[in-house]
Amino acid sequence: MYQHKYWNQLKELKVHVYYVQAYAVKQNKYDQIINIFLAITSSSSIAAWALWKDYQFLWAFIIAASQVITAIKPLLPYRKRLSALNKLGDMLSLISLKAERDWYFVAEGKWSEEEIHSKWADLKEDALSAENKCLNGVTLPKNKSALTLAEKEADIYLQSTYY
Template identity: 55%
Template sequence: MSQYQQKYWSLLRELKTHVIYLHGYAASSEWWDKSINISLAITSSTSIAAWAVWQEYQIIWAIIIALSQVITAIKPFLPFRQRLKPISDLNDLMQEISLECEKHWFVVAEGELTEKEIHDLYISLKDKSLKAEKKALKDIVLPKQGKILMRAEKEADHYLTNTYH
Protein backbone atom coordinates (compact mmCIF):
# COMPACT_ATOMS: atom_id res chain seq x y z
CA MET A 1 0.00 0.00 0.00
CA SER A 2 1.41 3.37 -0.99
CA GLN A 3 1.84 6.25 1.40
CA TYR A 4 -1.19 7.99 -0.12
CA GLN A 5 -3.36 4.89 0.05
CA GLN A 6 -2.37 4.51 3.72
CA LYS A 7 -3.17 8.16 4.35
CA TYR A 8 -6.58 7.70 2.73
CA TRP A 9 -7.22 4.54 4.78
CA SER A 10 -6.41 6.51 7.94
CA LEU A 11 -8.93 9.14 6.89
CA LEU A 12 -11.54 6.46 6.28
CA ARG A 13 -10.91 5.11 9.80
CA GLU A 14 -10.97 8.61 11.29
CA LEU A 15 -14.28 9.50 9.66
CA LYS A 16 -15.92 6.21 10.67
CA THR A 17 -14.66 6.69 14.23
CA HIS A 18 -16.00 10.26 14.23
CA VAL A 19 -19.47 9.10 13.17
CA ILE A 20 -19.60 6.40 15.85
CA TYR A 21 -18.17 8.79 18.46
CA LEU A 22 -20.78 11.46 17.74
CA HIS A 23 -23.54 8.89 18.03
CA GLY A 24 -22.17 7.75 21.40
CA TYR A 25 -21.70 11.35 22.55
CA ALA A 26 -25.30 12.19 21.66
CA ALA A 27 -26.57 9.10 23.47
CA SER A 28 -24.54 10.04 26.56
CA SER A 29 -25.77 13.64 26.53
CA GLU A 30 -29.36 12.47 26.13
CA TRP A 31 -28.93 9.99 29.01
CA TRP A 32 -27.61 12.71 31.33
CA ASP A 33 -30.39 15.11 30.36
CA LYS A 34 -33.10 12.50 30.96
CA SER A 35 -31.49 11.33 34.21
CA ILE A 36 -31.43 14.86 35.59
CA ASN A 37 -35.05 15.46 34.55
CA ILE A 38 -36.24 12.18 36.05
CA SER A 39 -34.30 12.78 39.27
CA LEU A 40 -35.77 16.25 39.63
CA ALA A 41 -39.29 14.97 38.96
CA ILE A 42 -38.97 12.19 41.51
CA THR A 43 -37.35 14.45 44.09
CA SER A 44 -39.90 17.22 43.76
CA SER A 45 -42.89 14.88 43.83
CA THR A 46 -41.74 12.71 46.75
CA SER A 47 -39.70 14.98 48.99
CA ILE A 48 -42.54 16.92 50.52
CA ALA A 49 -44.52 13.76 51.26
CA ALA A 50 -41.46 11.96 52.63
CA TRP A 51 -40.60 14.94 54.81
CA ALA A 52 -44.05 14.88 56.36
CA VAL A 53 -43.94 11.11 56.95
CA TRP A 54 -40.39 10.78 58.24
CA GLN A 55 -40.14 13.57 60.77
CA GLU A 56 -36.90 12.25 62.26
CA TYR A 57 -35.09 12.68 58.90
CA GLN A 58 -36.20 16.23 58.24
CA ILE A 59 -32.64 17.50 57.80
CA ILE A 60 -31.91 14.88 55.11
CA TRP A 61 -35.07 15.74 53.22
CA ALA A 62 -34.37 19.45 53.57
CA ILE A 63 -30.93 18.89 52.02
CA ILE A 64 -32.45 16.80 49.20
CA ILE A 65 -35.04 19.48 48.47
CA ALA A 66 -32.38 22.22 48.56
CA LEU A 67 -30.13 20.27 46.17
CA SER A 68 -33.09 19.70 43.88
CA GLN A 69 -33.76 23.46 43.83
CA VAL A 70 -30.10 24.23 43.07
CA ILE A 71 -30.06 21.70 40.21
CA THR A 72 -33.31 23.14 38.87
CA ALA A 73 -31.77 26.61 38.94
CA ILE A 74 -28.54 25.61 37.14
CA LYS A 75 -30.13 23.10 34.72
CA PRO A 76 -30.55 25.66 31.91
CA PHE A 77 -26.77 26.18 32.00
CA LEU A 78 -25.88 22.49 31.80
CA PRO A 79 -24.69 21.58 28.30
CA PHE A 80 -26.43 18.26 27.74
CA ARG A 81 -29.68 19.43 26.13
CA GLN A 82 -27.96 22.28 24.25
CA ARG A 83 -25.51 19.87 22.58
CA LEU A 84 -28.04 17.35 21.26
CA LYS A 85 -29.19 19.13 18.10
CA PRO A 86 -25.74 20.32 16.97
CA ILE A 87 -24.26 16.86 17.60
CA SER A 88 -27.10 15.22 15.70
CA ASP A 89 -26.69 17.66 12.80
CA LEU A 90 -22.94 17.11 12.71
CA ASN A 91 -23.39 13.35 12.83
CA ASP A 92 -25.71 13.48 9.80
CA LEU A 93 -23.14 15.50 7.86
CA MET A 94 -20.25 13.27 8.95
CA GLN A 95 -22.16 10.14 7.92
CA GLU A 96 -22.48 11.55 4.40
CA ILE A 97 -18.77 12.40 4.26
CA SER A 98 -17.79 9.01 5.68
CA LEU A 99 -19.96 7.24 3.11
CA GLU A 100 -18.42 9.34 0.33
CA CYS A 101 -14.98 8.32 1.59
CA GLU A 102 -16.01 4.66 1.55
CA LYS A 103 -17.41 4.98 -1.98
CA HIS A 104 -13.98 6.05 -3.21
CA TRP A 105 -12.00 3.46 -1.24
CA PHE A 106 -12.21 0.80 -3.94
CA VAL A 107 -10.52 2.92 -6.63
CA VAL A 108 -7.97 4.14 -4.10
CA ALA A 109 -7.18 0.61 -2.87
CA GLU A 110 -6.99 -0.82 -6.40
CA GLY A 111 -4.47 1.81 -7.46
CA GLU A 112 -6.74 3.28 -10.09
CA LEU A 113 -5.95 6.83 -8.97
CA THR A 114 -2.67 8.67 -9.08
CA GLU A 115 -1.07 9.82 -5.85
CA LYS A 116 -2.13 13.38 -6.68
CA GLU A 117 -5.73 12.28 -7.24
CA ILE A 118 -5.73 10.42 -3.93
CA HIS A 119 -4.23 13.44 -2.20
CA ASP A 120 -6.80 15.79 -3.77
CA LEU A 121 -9.63 13.46 -2.73
CA TYR A 122 -8.18 13.28 0.79
CA ILE A 123 -7.98 17.09 1.04
CA SER A 124 -11.50 17.47 -0.33
CA LEU A 125 -12.92 15.11 2.31
CA LYS A 126 -10.93 16.77 5.10
CA ASP A 127 -12.24 20.14 3.94
CA LYS A 128 -15.84 18.88 3.94
CA SER A 129 -15.31 17.48 7.44
CA LEU A 130 -13.98 20.80 8.74
CA LYS A 131 -16.83 22.76 7.13
CA ALA A 132 -19.38 20.34 8.58
CA GLU A 133 -17.98 20.88 12.09
CA LYS A 134 -18.01 24.65 11.71
CA LYS A 135 -21.55 24.60 10.31
CA ALA A 136 -23.06 22.29 12.91
CA LEU A 137 -21.18 23.23 16.06
CA LYS A 138 -20.70 26.96 15.52
CA ASP A 139 -19.53 28.16 18.96
CA ILE A 140 -20.12 24.89 20.83
CA VAL A 141 -17.07 23.11 22.19
CA LEU A 142 -17.36 19.38 22.75
CA PRO A 143 -15.08 18.17 25.50
CA LYS A 144 -13.46 14.89 24.53
CA GLN A 145 -15.01 11.85 26.22
CA GLY A 146 -12.26 9.24 26.49
CA LYS A 147 -14.46 6.20 27.10
CA ILE A 148 -16.77 7.06 24.23
CA LEU A 149 -13.77 7.64 21.96
CA MET A 150 -12.14 4.32 22.85
CA ARG A 151 -15.41 2.51 22.19
CA ALA A 152 -15.83 4.35 18.87
CA GLU A 153 -12.30 3.43 17.77
CA LYS A 154 -12.92 -0.24 18.55
CA GLU A 155 -16.25 -0.24 16.71
CA ALA A 156 -14.74 1.54 13.70
CA ASP A 157 -11.85 -0.93 13.56
CA HIS A 158 -14.30 -3.83 13.83
CA TYR A 159 -16.47 -2.40 11.05
CA LEU A 160 -13.53 -1.71 8.74
CA THR A 161 -11.96 -5.11 9.39
CA ASN A 162 -15.21 -6.94 8.67
CA THR A 163 -16.01 -4.81 5.64
CA TYR A 164 -12.65 -4.39 3.92
CA HIS A 165 -10.27 -7.12 5.10
Protein backbone atom coordinates in the same frame (compact mmCIF):
# COMPACT_ATOMS: atom_id res chain seq x y z
CA MET B 1 1.64 6.20 -0.08
CA TYR B 2 -1.48 8.10 -1.11
CA GLN B 3 -3.63 4.98 -0.80
CA HIS B 4 -2.42 4.61 2.77
CA LYS B 5 -3.09 8.29 3.46
CA TYR B 6 -6.64 7.97 2.10
CA TRP B 7 -7.24 4.78 4.10
CA ASN B 8 -6.12 6.52 7.30
CA GLN B 9 -8.53 9.37 6.58
CA LEU B 10 -11.35 6.89 5.98
CA LYS B 11 -10.58 5.19 9.28
CA GLU B 12 -10.38 8.53 11.08
CA LEU B 13 -13.80 9.47 9.71
CA LYS B 14 -15.31 6.19 10.93
CA VAL B 15 -13.78 6.73 14.39
CA HIS B 16 -15.15 10.26 14.40
CA VAL B 17 -18.65 9.06 13.49
CA TYR B 18 -18.64 6.47 16.28
CA TYR B 19 -17.09 8.96 18.72
CA VAL B 20 -19.81 11.51 18.09
CA GLN B 21 -22.46 8.81 18.56
CA ALA B 22 -20.91 7.59 21.83
CA TYR B 23 -20.53 11.17 23.06
CA ALA B 24 -24.18 11.90 22.25
CA VAL B 25 -25.30 8.82 24.19
CA LYS B 26 -23.36 10.05 27.25
CA GLN B 27 -24.82 13.55 26.98
CA ASN B 28 -28.30 12.05 26.74
CA LYS B 29 -27.68 9.96 29.86
CA TYR B 30 -26.64 13.03 31.85
CA ASP B 31 -29.80 14.83 30.78
CA GLN B 32 -31.95 11.80 31.66
CA ILE B 33 -30.37 11.45 35.11
CA ILE B 34 -31.09 15.10 35.89
CA ASN B 35 -34.67 14.80 34.61
CA ILE B 36 -35.29 11.62 36.61
CA PHE B 37 -33.95 13.23 39.78
CA LEU B 38 -36.17 16.27 39.28
CA ALA B 39 -39.21 14.12 38.51
CA ILE B 40 -38.69 11.98 41.62
CA THR B 41 -38.16 14.94 43.93
CA SER B 42 -41.14 16.85 42.62
CA SER B 43 -43.54 13.92 42.56
CA SER B 44 -42.50 12.52 45.91
CA SER B 45 -42.75 15.81 47.78
CA ILE B 46 -46.34 15.11 48.87
CA ALA B 47 -45.45 11.64 50.12
CA ALA B 48 -42.48 13.06 51.98
CA TRP B 49 -44.65 15.14 54.28
CA ALA B 50 -45.25 12.00 56.31
CA LEU B 51 -41.49 11.61 56.78
CA TRP B 52 -40.88 15.32 57.21
CA LYS B 53 -40.69 15.26 60.99
CA ASP B 54 -38.16 12.42 61.19
CA TYR B 55 -35.83 13.47 58.36
CA GLN B 56 -36.32 17.21 58.21
CA PHE B 57 -32.72 18.12 57.33
CA LEU B 58 -32.35 15.44 54.64
CA TRP B 59 -35.61 16.36 52.95
CA ALA B 60 -34.78 20.08 53.09
CA PHE B 61 -31.43 19.34 51.45
CA ILE B 62 -33.05 17.28 48.67
CA ILE B 63 -35.63 19.98 47.96
CA ALA B 64 -32.95 22.70 47.93
CA ALA B 65 -30.80 20.64 45.54
CA SER B 66 -33.79 20.08 43.29
CA GLN B 67 -34.54 23.81 43.20
CA VAL B 68 -30.92 24.67 42.39
CA ILE B 69 -30.79 22.08 39.60
CA THR B 70 -34.08 23.35 38.17
CA ALA B 71 -32.70 26.89 38.17
CA ILE B 72 -29.38 26.04 36.52
CA LYS B 73 -30.63 23.33 34.14
CA PRO B 74 -31.10 25.74 31.21
CA LEU B 75 -27.44 26.76 31.63
CA LEU B 76 -26.09 23.20 31.55
CA PRO B 77 -24.47 22.27 28.23
CA TYR B 78 -25.95 18.79 27.78
CA ARG B 79 -28.98 19.62 25.70
CA LYS B 80 -27.12 22.05 23.45
CA ARG B 81 -24.30 19.55 23.00
CA LEU B 82 -26.74 16.76 22.22
CA SER B 83 -28.41 18.78 19.48
CA ALA B 84 -25.04 19.74 17.96
CA LEU B 85 -23.75 16.16 18.19
CA ASN B 86 -26.81 14.74 16.46
CA LYS B 87 -26.39 17.15 13.54
CA LEU B 88 -22.64 16.55 13.39
CA GLY B 89 -23.11 12.79 13.50
CA ASP B 90 -25.46 12.92 10.52
CA MET B 91 -23.09 15.08 8.49
CA LEU B 92 -20.02 13.00 9.34
CA SER B 93 -21.89 9.81 8.43
CA LEU B 94 -22.58 11.21 4.97
CA ILE B 95 -18.95 12.26 4.53
CA SER B 96 -17.83 8.82 5.70
CA LEU B 97 -20.13 7.12 3.20
CA LYS B 98 -18.69 9.30 0.44
CA ALA B 99 -15.18 8.25 1.50
CA GLU B 100 -16.18 4.58 1.49
CA ARG B 101 -17.76 4.90 -1.94
CA ASP B 102 -14.57 6.45 -3.31
CA TRP B 103 -12.33 3.90 -1.58
CA TYR B 104 -13.03 1.50 -4.43
CA PHE B 105 -11.34 3.85 -6.92
CA VAL B 106 -8.41 4.36 -4.56
CA ALA B 107 -7.95 0.67 -3.71
CA GLU B 108 -8.24 -0.48 -7.32
CA GLY B 109 -5.70 2.08 -8.54
CA LYS B 110 -8.21 3.83 -10.76
CA TRP B 111 -7.14 7.28 -9.56
CA SER B 112 -3.78 8.96 -9.82
CA GLU B 113 -1.91 10.05 -6.70
CA GLU B 114 -2.92 13.63 -7.45
CA GLU B 115 -6.62 12.64 -7.61
CA ILE B 116 -6.33 10.65 -4.39
CA HIS B 117 -4.66 13.57 -2.66
CA SER B 118 -7.37 15.91 -3.88
CA LYS B 119 -10.14 13.59 -2.62
CA TRP B 120 -8.30 13.19 0.70
CA ALA B 121 -8.12 16.98 1.09
CA ASP B 122 -11.83 17.27 0.20
CA LEU B 123 -12.72 14.81 2.96
CA LYS B 124 -10.68 16.73 5.52
CA GLU B 125 -12.26 20.02 4.44
CA ASP B 126 -15.77 18.54 4.53
CA ALA B 127 -15.23 17.16 8.05
CA LEU B 128 -13.84 20.46 9.32
CA SER B 129 -16.70 22.36 7.71
CA ALA B 130 -19.24 20.03 9.36
CA GLU B 131 -17.61 20.52 12.76
CA ASN B 132 -17.56 24.30 12.39
CA LYS B 133 -21.17 24.39 11.23
CA CYS B 134 -22.57 22.04 13.89
CA LEU B 135 -20.40 22.90 16.88
CA ASN B 136 -20.61 26.66 16.40
CA GLY B 137 -19.81 27.84 19.93
CA VAL B 138 -20.39 24.42 21.56
CA THR B 139 -17.42 23.03 23.45
CA LEU B 140 -16.81 19.30 23.68
CA PRO B 141 -14.40 18.25 26.38
CA LYS B 142 -12.48 15.15 25.30
CA ASN B 143 -14.06 11.91 26.40
CA LYS B 144 -11.51 9.11 26.59
CA SER B 145 -14.01 6.30 27.12
CA ALA B 146 -16.07 7.42 24.11
CA LEU B 147 -12.90 7.55 22.00
CA THR B 148 -11.81 4.07 23.07
CA LEU B 149 -15.24 2.69 22.23
CA ALA B 150 -15.28 4.52 18.88
CA GLU B 151 -11.88 3.14 17.91
CA LYS B 152 -13.00 -0.41 18.70
CA GLU B 153 -16.26 -0.04 16.76
CA ALA B 154 -14.47 1.49 13.76
CA ASP B 155 -11.94 -1.35 13.73
CA ILE B 156 -14.71 -3.94 13.87
CA TYR B 157 -16.61 -2.20 11.07
CA LEU B 158 -13.57 -1.81 8.83
CA GLN B 159 -12.43 -5.40 9.48
CA SER B 160 -15.83 -6.84 8.64
CA THR B 161 -16.34 -4.62 5.60
CA TYR B 162 -12.94 -4.53 3.93
CA TYR B 163 -11.05 -7.67 4.97
